[in-house]
Each structure stands twice: as C-alpha cells, then as structure tokens.
Amino acid sequence: MKKELCKTGIAGLDKMLKGGLPKGSISTISGPTGSGKSTLALQFLVNGAQKYGETGLYVAIEESQELIYRHMDYTGWNIEQLERSKQLLFLDYPAHEVDQFRSQNNAIGELVETMGITRIVIDSIMPIALLFSDEDERKRGFLEIISNMRKWKATSLIVAEESPTPSSTLPRTNYGIEALSDGWIHLNYRIGKKEDRKRGIEVLKMKGSNHVMKRFPLEMTNSGINVKVK
C-alpha cells in the first residue's frame, strides 16, 4: 500500500523526506536557539494553507502569537489574512496557563474536528516539560500528550530546544521528546572556513520512510527557509 505523504512545501526538505512527512505523523523539530525551528514550523502551516488547501493550527506556548506575528513579519507570508480566512488558527498559552494545554485536550480535539485542521504545530514543548518535577512523570506526561495528539490525526510538528552534547554522535533535546515522536528533524550550525556560521538541516528519524541520512545547508531568506539539496 502506498503511504500518503504531507508535503512541507519546502522543496529541499521534501526531497530529503522522499516526498514529505508521513500523513498523520508526529515529528520533533529540534535545534539550538535561533536555528530556525519556529520559522520552519510556521512555514509548514503557511505552505499547507497556501499551496495545499490544508487548515493549520499553531499552538503558541513559548512565544506569543503577537511576538510570532512581529518576528515573522519580514517573510511577507500574510499570516493575518490566512487567520482571517480561517486557514490558519492560533492558540496562545502564556507561561502561567501552560497546564491548560493539557486540560483543554478535548476542546482542542473538537476545534481540530470542526475546523478540519490537518496540520498542527506545538511551539514549544519546553514550558510543558517544566510542569513535571521528575523524569518518569515527564515521560508519562509526554506519552499522554502524544497519544492525545494521535486522536487528532493531523500531521504534527513539536518544537524542542537542543541541549548541548558536543561529544555525542546524536544531538539531544532537553527533555527527550524525540524518542517518543515518529520523526525527528534537527537544525544546527557549524563554523565555515571563514569563521562564518552556516546553518544546516538533517532528518534523523522518520518512521516508515526511507529518508536521506545527510546534513544539508539551510538558508533563512525573506521568503523563509530554503534547503539546498543537490
């Protein structure tokens, strides 16, 4: 049976994924601060709405919707218009209301169903992770969130910060969400020959997909993220 794929609309990334994300999968987007995680996640929703007629939901936990609007203004994506036409929805959970993301699970599920949402972004998991006092509890909490998200059946991205582990062959996010999600896309930096910082992107895991195992250059441009796959 041929698997259905959900194109990110970022041409190079779709090539790395051999067509796109498996439909209905949940993937972690990790990377150090400023590496482009939120940009990639929002671009996935904007492309979904503009190119593929899919409705997207952005759950803004770390950065408020207002800040996202301000920070992404340079891209000319016209987020406001997409929101007005209900192709893109935002849910804002400020720091002191983060626990409501979990308690409102049924209400979010209803929203997903009634609005026909097929793409979801959670940005980021870090404030949710901080709700738990020990690792076992956190893991149980994450498993519950992921099993609830599965019921929503949307193709989803969970943004997570990287914790620095320079000696390891694999990067690691601060709270290990990547081990529980179906896919894992990692953004990073390296220092080029001229001491310039080069951005990169790598697919580290995508269950059920024969994705490319190689790091590719990533650029941030006025139209968002561009991945150069030769």
Ligand SMILES: Nc1ncnc2c1ncn2[C@@H]1O[C@H](COP(=O)(O)OP(=O)(O)OP(=O)(O)O)[C@@H](O)[C@H]1O
């Ligand atoms: N006009 C622009 N052109 C190119 N790059 C830009 C432009 N504006 C911002 N950037 C880059 O985007 C970066 C921020 O990207 P983004 O918010 O997606 O990162 P992030 O990984 O989500 O960071 P954080 O972990 O702090 O949330 C900035 O640090 C800057 O390098």
Ligand SMILES: [Mg+2]
């Ligand atoms: Mg961010």
